[in-house]
Amino acid sequence: MTKQEALFNYILRLADNNLILGHRLSETCGHGPMLEEDIASANIALDLIGHASALYQYAAKVEEKGRTEDDLVYLREERNFFNSQLAEQPNIDFAYMMARQFFTDAFDFHYYNALKNSKDETLAALAVKTHKEVTYHLRHSSAWVERLGDGTEESHQRMQAAVDELWRFTEELFDMNETDKILIAEGIAADLEPLKALWNKTVNELLEKATLKKPGSVWQQHGSREGKHTEHLGFLLAEMQNLHRAHPGATW
Amino acid sequence: MAKDSQGVLWEVFVQSKPGQPHKHSGSVHAHDREMALQNARDLYTRRSEGTSIWVIPAEAIIASSPEDIGSFFEPANDKVYRHPTFYHVPEGITHM
Numbered sequence: 575m576t577k578q579e580a581l582f583n584y585i586l587r588l589a590d591n592n593l594i595l596g597h598r599l600s601e602t603c604g605h606g607p608m609l610e611e612d613i614a615s616a617n618i619a620l621d622l623i624g625h626a627s628a629l630y631q632y633a634a635k636v637e638e639k640g641r642t643e644d645d646l647v648y649l650r651e652e653r654n655f656f657n658s659q660l661a662e663q664p665n666i667d668f669a670y671m672m673a674r675q676f677f678t679d680a681f682d683f684h685y686y687n688a689l690k691n692s693k694d695e696t697l698a699a700l701a702v703k704t705h706k707e708v709t710y711h712l713r714h715s716s717a718w719v720e721r722l723g724d725g726t727e728e729s730h731q732r733m734q735a736a737v738d739e740l741w742r743f744t745e746e747l748f749d750m751n752e753t754d755k756i757l758i759a760e761g762i763a764a765d766l767e768p769l770k771a772l773w774n775k776t777v778n779e780l781l782e783k784a785t786l787k788k789p790g791s792v793w794q795q796h797g798s799r800e801g802k803h804t805e806h807l808g809f810l811l812a813e814m815q816n817l818h819r820a821h822p823g824a825t826w
Numbered sequence: 827m828a829k830d831s832q833g834v835l836w837e838v839f840v841q842s843k844p845g846q847p848h849k850h851s852g853s854v855h856a857h858d859r860e861m862a863l864q865n866a867r868d869l870y871t872r873r874s875e876g877t878s879i880w881v882i883p884a885e886a887i888i889a890s891s892p893e894d895i896g897s898f899f900e901p902a903n904d905k906v907y908r909h910p911t912f913y914h915v916p917e918g919i920t921h922m
Contacts, residue, residue: 608832610854610865617868710867717860 580756581694582637583656584763586646587753587799589629590657593647594807595678596622597814602665614714618675621707625700632696644825648818652808653801660743662807666736669729672718673736676780679712681747684772688764697762716780723784734786741789747773751799833857835884838866840876846921848880856881 575583599619606612630643660678665671686708689701722733748766750758757763781788797803818824832855839848851870856862862881871879890898 608855610856610861610869614864614868617872714864717864721858721861 575752575756577756577760578636578638580753581762582633583753584757585629585633585636585697587656589626589633589646590655591661591678592622592629593626594655594657594810595661595674596620596626597810598661598663598665599671599675602671607668615671618711618714621711625704625707628700632700644818648815652803652811655803655807655811656798656801657807658743658747659795659798659804659807660740660747662803662810663740663743664806666739667732668718669722669732669736670740672715672722673733673740675711676715676719677740677744677747677777679708679715680773680776680780681769682708683712683776684769685764685766688769692764693761712776719780719786720784723781723786730785733784737781737786738789738792742792742795745794746796746798749796749799753799833861836862836866836881837884837887838870839880839882840866840870841878841880842876844877848878851875853884854881 596619599615599622602612603616603619604612606615626647627643630646634641634643634646658678660674663670663674683705686701686705690698690705692698692701719733719737722729724730725733748770750766754763754766758765778788795804834855834857835853836856837853838851840851841848851866854862854865854869856865859881863879866879866881870876
């Protein structure tokens with residue numbers, strides 16, 4: 575793998591993470607538990623899709639094959655998406671949405687902070703901007719996890735169920751492969767190993783505040799770095815890509 | 827009627843620039859203070875409208891009522907000397 579290929583793969587993975595989670599959140603637009611929260615979720619979805627858009631443009635430029643942002647989003651198959659499996663998990667209920675968001679936000683908060691030191695100027699600049707937005711996302715999802723966890727009996731039980739169910743997708747966030755290795759050596763990628771302790775601290779502190787139990791050691795899912803996904807991604811892509819595939823080249 | 831699950835009403839005040847007064851922008855529903863602040867942020871400052879937000883439980887605001895108009899406000903009408911219209915405002919003074 576050349577450095578250029580590694581950089582393309584790396585940016586694509588980042589972009590996919592933002593796009594897929596953003597799309598998942600956007601599915602709830604108009605279905606929020608209250609008007610204000612509906613708008614908040616849509617705002618966060620827009621932030622994520624904004625990050626994705628900037629990253630896809632950069633990926634297309636790095637690749638130098640004449641592909642565009644739209645080609646990368648609408649014309650790739652499921653196995654060529656590299657987002658974490660956590661991002662694609664469905665909106666079972668509001669507690670699931672918030673657990674998924676909180677685990678991701680806690681990771682992104684530490685990750686983008688580390689990426690600010692990237693020797694790749696574009697990635698470093700994007701990281702600065704993204705970190706500001708993610709700081710708010712984390713505050714938002716943390717407040718909900720705490721509110722529901724330390725809320726009524728039912729909200730506590732549902733929040734705990736969501737945390738337990740999604741826990742098996744959390745280790746994968748820190749998986750690294752050859753792409754990471756090449757780019758860490760170049761000072762471009764952030765090493766994910768030291769982020770584990772930071773993420774665990776953020777998560778432990780909040781779960782405790784929310785009176786939630788941290789799940790014990792459970793079977794952990796891996797594979798998204800190689801394009802392996804849960805069954806949910808295919809349906810998401812089918813809906814997202816349908817229009818563009820039915821009307822090739824369609825633009826807004 | 828089904829119980830309203832939207833939370834209580836909070837009034838939102840946004841400051842557009844440092845040093846400016848906080849102005850009433852509207853209201854939000856929320857179940858607690860942090861939610862009220864976040865909802866206000868999401869509804870009223872997403873397009874760079876603000877540098878600071880206040881949220882206040884609507885029930886904490888004491889308002890005059892329409893019947894008070896006569897006794898509260900009309901006595902000022904015929905006392906022109908109460909208005910600062912006899913001063914010359916130097917050029918370059920803003921926010922008066």
